[in-house]
Amino acid sequence: MKKFLGESKTIDREAAQRVSDNDAPETKLRKLYDRAQQIRYLSYEPAKTQQEEKRQNLRDNKSVADILKHGYASANEINLLFVALARAAGFEAAPVMVADRHRNFFTSNLLDERQLDAMVVWVRVGTKDYYFDPASRYCPFNLLPWFETATTGIRVDKNSPGLVEIPAPQSDQAMIERKGSFELDNDGNLQGNVHVRFTGQEALDRRLENSESDEAGRRKEMEDEVKGWLPTGSTVELKGVSNWKESGESLDADLTLKIPRFATSTGRRLLLSSGAFQVNERHAFQSAKRVHPVYFRYPYQEVDEISLRLPPGRKVASLPNPRVQNSSFASYEATSRTQGDTVELKRKLVINGILFPVAYYPALRLFFNTVRAGDEQQIVLENATTAQVPQHN
Numbered sequence: 001m002k003k004f005l006g007e008s009k010t011i012d013r014e015a016a017q018r019v020s021d022n023d024a025p026e027t028k029l030r031k032l033y034d035r036a037q038q039i040r041y042l043s044y045e046p047a048k049t050q051q052e053e054k055r056q057n058l059r060d061n062k063s064v065a066d067i068l069k070h071g072y073a074s075a076n077e078i079n080l081l082f083v084a085l086a087r088a089a090g091f092e093a094a095p096v097m098v099a100d101r102h103r104n105f106f107t108s109n110l111l112d113e114r115q116l117d118a119m120v121v122w123v124r125v126g127t128k129d130y131y132f133d134p135a136s137r138y139c140p141f142n143l144l145p146w147f148e149t150a151t152t153g154i155r156v157d158k159n160s161p162g163l164v165e166i167p168a169p170q171s172d173q174a175m176i177e178r179k180g181s182f183e184l185d186n187d188g189n190l191q192g193n194v195h196v197r198f199t200g201q202e203a204l205d206r207r208l209e210n211s212e213s214d215e216a217g218r219r220k221e222m223e224d225e226v227k228g229w230l231p232t233g234s235t236v237e238l239k240g241v242s243n244w245k246e247s248g249e250s251l252d253a254d255l256t257l258k259i260p261r262f263a264t265s266t267g268r269r270l271l272l273s274s275g276a277f278q279v280n281e282r283h284a285f286q287s288a289k290r291v292h293p294v295y296f297r298y299p300y301q302e303v304d305e306i307s308l309r310l311p312p313g314r315k316v317a318s319l320p321n322p323r324v325q326n327s328s329f330a331s332y333e334a335t336s337r338t339q340g341d342t343v344e345l346k347r348k349l350v351i352n353g354i355l356f357p358v359a360y361y362p363a364l365r366l367f368f369n370t371v372r373a374g375d376e377q378q379i380v381l382e383n384a385t386t387a388q389v390p391q392h393n
Helices: 010-017 023-038 051-056 063-072 075-088 202-209 215-228 358-376
Strands: 090-098 118-123 130-131 151-155 162-166 176-186 190-200 236-242 250-259 263-265 270-273 298-308 314-318 324-326 330-340 342-349 380-384
Touching: 010 023, 010 063, 010 358, 023 075, 023 130, 051 063, 051 118, 063 075, 075 090, 075 118, 090 162, 118 151, 176 202, 190 202, 202 250, 215 236, 236 342, 250 270, 324 358, 330 358
Parallel strands: 176 298
Antiparallel strands: 090 118, 090 151, 118 130, 151 162, 176 190, 190 250, 236 250, 263 270, 270 380, 298 342, 314 380, 324 330, 330 342
16 A cells, blocks of 8 residues: 555646645645546446456556556545545545444454455544545545444554544434425325435435436336335325436435325314324334344434415314424424415424444433324314414424
């Protein structure tokens, strides 16, 4: 690795061409990061036959300068290029070998280098440490793939070697936002449109999982995921997706939904749940006992805003009570109100932890029971001539 990263005038020239002395440190790093991600990712290409490899005649990279010369690299080589560019621009930088949480947790008393099966890049700006992975396809500048966070690694650097702790991400770095506009008929059927925005880790995950899929495959994957949020029998049609391959942007999808018998008729009344997207989450943590720790891959947020237009001749008899639940590891808020012939629902769920030991299970279960109770609250509609519309803000 030392030889591969050796000083190079080619790297010095490339860094000088990319950044300006007047650039702020973050601006410089962003420019160099973008340059590293312009390299062709051999690791993400389909396996080739012997004949295809012979035709392409791809030579091995012997140094970071070769990467610029050839225009292609394997995953870790791209990270080494970023290290070299950052150093050439005057930053302290080094590769860090980390334990990939996809496969294992780092064990400090296990002297086995095979634990360290992934690479990220450490860069110091002033007194602050930053970690990057331009070699992960679609990974934006300010993010690491979840399996390279909240883990331990070894910094490979003669000046400052040793163990380093890669910090856990924040919940606002993994968000799903859903904005729906729906209409309910007098038979209880619901239909309408929803815009779903995935940002941060949620966008990166879906891009990586579908990196080898064609358009039809990605379409089916998105429709199936949204259908999985809804009651059995629902139909989903994807109208469009933007930014499938744009690493620094949100992943946005527009869909139409139809949910038959979403509301239940009790004669003069219609009863419907306030949690349209949470039907299949309501069985989590029902067991009173837990043997193993609870593990979330990363902290996350869900934000829902729904407008529900009432059927002709109906008005609200009662709305769910506002719910607010805060704890050291999570928060939940759900509100509702009427606006003319429309019910507006808002919901936000935040999970701030990753690994919860068994001792924390009762508190975690209590929190999710509160969430479930809030999501299961009902909206009651009745004939417009008999109901007095309440307001909950």
